[in-house]
Amino acid sequence: MKQSFPLGILVALASAAAFGTSGSFAKGLLVSGWTPAAAVTWRVAIGALALVVPAALTMRGRWQLLRRGWPTVLLFGLIAVAGCQLAYFLAVERLSVAVALLLEYLGPVLVVGWLWLRRGQRPRPLTVVGAGLAIVGLVFVLDAFGAISVDLVGASWGIVAAFGLATFFVISADNSHGLPPLVVAAGGLVVGALALLLAGAVGLTPMRWNTDAVLLAGVSVPWWLDVAGLGLIAAAFAYLTGVFASRRLGSKLASFVGLSEVLFAVLWAWLLLSELPRLVQLVGGLLILAGVTLVKLDERPRPLPRALPAVEPLPAGEPLPAVQASAEGPQATTPQATAPQATAPQAPALRR
DSSP, X not given: OTTHHHHHHHHHHHHHHHHHHHHHHHHHHHHTTOOHXXXXXXXXXXXXXXXXXXXXXXXXXXXXGHHXXXXXXXXXXXXXXXXXXHHHXXXXXXXXXXXXXXXXXXXXXXXXXXXHHHHOOOOOHHHHHHHHHHHHHHHHHHTOTXXXXXXXXXXXXXXXXXXXXXXXXXXXXXXXXXXXXXXXXXXXXXXXXXXXXXXXXXXXXXXXXXXXXXXXXXXXEOHHHHHHHHHIIIIIIHHXXXXXXXXXHOHHHHHHHGXXXXXXXXXXXXXXXOOOOOHHHHHHHHXXXXXXXXXXXXXXXXXXXXXXXXXXXXXXXXXXXXXXXXXXXXXXXXOOOOOOOOOOOOOOOEEO
């Protein structure tokens, strides 16, 4: 656990940074007339295309693992990818972006509740305090003060998005099926892309896009370049590293580290869109960092395997004590003297 923690944290932060680029990449597309559903569908589809071939190569000689792991891939794609995205966009139609994000990022709290109900891992005081600090920090980063407008239907979709986010971390941390992280990420993106295309085809979400140039970092770039960044960085790399980090850190800690996505989103908006962060957002970032630290300090260490008692060989030629049955159980008896008999040489016996 100690050896995997630093790598897990670094990969989780890389995943959060990659996820955080989605808003900056998508903004130029939205300004040029794209609908949010079209942008996210392109994002997920390109991510799936980027990972499907490497995933297939990884599965050479191990395709039998899909017999046990296909339900995981299906749930990951339907709930953690497509469901989470669709629910968020449906929430944004009725709520402000800040409130919709606040509801979606209740996901880590749902992960704690899941571990309590499913595995009996009751949250201890440090986790409760850390979760509280992280949520308060999230409110600060999103600068939601004074912008609260609650719609019951929109809030319901926001909670559904939170369940999707929690599902992402819970499924990503599970490796009982033996599927590599690359296969889970690729399969989930393929399923998610198909589900999003189906939602657009039936009119659940509007799909409008065009080939106009977009602005990125103050420079006009071709639409396909912006979409490539959205798919390769904010989808393929983000989901792959997210699954890997969850397996290293566990679903609870990985979900709280994932809250740093909003910090990276603010940073990318500053670098790519010239949107300067406010002081309240910086304070929120410190609170999120403090909350994640407390959650980490509350992690239960994995028990070390118990060492077997040492054994020592018997001297050559020494007989083993005989065992006879009795009412009180097997008991050792002292061997009786007998006439010497010729026997073949034996290897030294071992005893505890």
